[in-house]
Amino acid sequence: GAVVSQHPSWVICKSGTSVKIECRSLDFQATTMFWYRQFPKQSLMLMATSNEGSKATYEQGVEKDKFLINHASLTLSTLTVTSAHPEDSSFYICSASHRDPLSYEQYFGPGTRLTVT
Amino acid sequence: DAKTTQPPSMDCAEGRAANLPCNHSTISGNEYVYWYRQIHSQGPQYIIHGLKNNETNEMASLIITEDRKSSTLILPHATLRDTAVYYCIVRVAGSEKLVFGKGTKLTVNP
Numbered sequence: 001g002a003v004v005s006q007h008p009s010w011v012i013c014k015s016g017t018s019v020k021i022e023c024r025s026l027d028f029q030a031t032t033m034f035w036y037r038q039f040p041k042q043s044l045m046l047m048a049t050s051n052e053g054s055k056a057t058y059e060q061g062v063e064k065d066k067f068l069i070n071h072a073s074l075t076l077s078t079l080t081v082t083s084a085h086p087e088d089s090s091f092y093i094c095s096a097s098h099r100d101p102l103s104y105e106q107y108f109g110p111g112t113r114l115t116v117t
Numbered sequence: 118d119a120k121t122t123q124p125p126s127m128d129c130a131e132g133r134a135a136n137l138p139c140n141h142s143t144i145s146g147n148e149y150v151y152w153y154r155q156i157h158s159q160g161p162q163y164i165i166h167g168l169k170n171n172e173t174n175e176m177a178s179l180i181i182t183e184d185r186k187s188s189t190l191i192l193p194h195a196t197l198r199d200t201a202v203y204y205c206i207v208r209v210a211g212s213e214k215l216v217f218g219k220g221t222k223l224t225v226n227p
Binding site for chain 2: 004032046104
């Protein structure tokens with residue numbers, strides 16, 4: 001099956017610093033990657049959609065200058081949380097898809113837990 | 118906004134079938150029903166999806182009513198490892214977005 005990895009799996013950073021999270025599709029080329037955020041005991045909230053080689057599309061209410069997304073290749077997308085604050089502490093999950101007209105699926109990474117102190 | 122309604126929690130005995138309902142009364146003709154589950158502190162896992170016919174794979178069965186306004190995910194022989202939050206999602210054909218609702222927390226008891 002399709003595998004998506006994330007790195008790091010957890011990170012602690014100080015307020016005001018920036019943190020980069022990587023999302024990789026290991027055994028397929030992902031035409032589209034997605035970034036979600038999940039606060040404790042809540043559901044996943046889509047933050048942005050990115051296609052390789054083009055700018056990400058952000059959901060309403062998500063600050064594009066704070067959450068920088070780069071999708072430089074068909075197997076790698078990165079999310080950079082700039083000038084992180086404690087309220088950015090959350091579980092960040094990426095997913096990847098490849099267009100299959102018969103069976104569209106999104107494959108999710110294991111998530112990255114960010115704690116901002 | 119999520120276009121589905123699910124009970125917040127359910128319990129099931131180990132070895133028995135778990136039947137998880139989902140209401141999607143506003144579903145359109147070109148919208149698919151997807152099921153994912155999320156085990157605590159992990160990324161969601163794809164289970165199954167369908168358009169109007171019932172579907173079965175190695176993990177589960179998906180029963181969609183004839184009017185497509187509701188569906189049921191069936192785990193035929195639940196195990197303790199099936200304890201998770203199960204999300205029923207309606208996806209518009211041609212759109213790649215998945216909008217997650219609150220899901221159903223299924224607890225499988227020994």
